Amino acid sequence: MRNRGRFQAQGNTTEKSSPWATNDNVYKQTGIDLIDNLQNQLTQNELNERNVAVQKARNFINASSPDGVLPMKKSFFNNIQTRSIRIDIEVNAGLAFLNNPI
DSSP states (O other): OOEEEEEEEEETTEEEEEEEEESSOOBHHHHHHHHHHHHHHSOHHHHHHHHHHHHHHHHHHHHSOTTOBOSEEEEEESOTTOTTSEEEEEEEESOBOBOOOO
């Protein structure tokens, strides 16, 4: 697959993910849908520990370059003192989060 990556919720015994592997373009809306999928996998307590991190990940996608994001890894935290509890974005191959088509 040309474009691969995943969103992950990590820490405090939580390991859940929402991956993608496709030859199609991965648009910003696709990224938001994948974050929503990950959020829906979390229990209320897991989400409470990551609610700010989830929003930071959404903001990262929406603010990304119109031409997309190259392979990268980035973590988002609710609280910098609790770095193990986080939301990760991994773009492992290709591009992700291109501007949505008109």
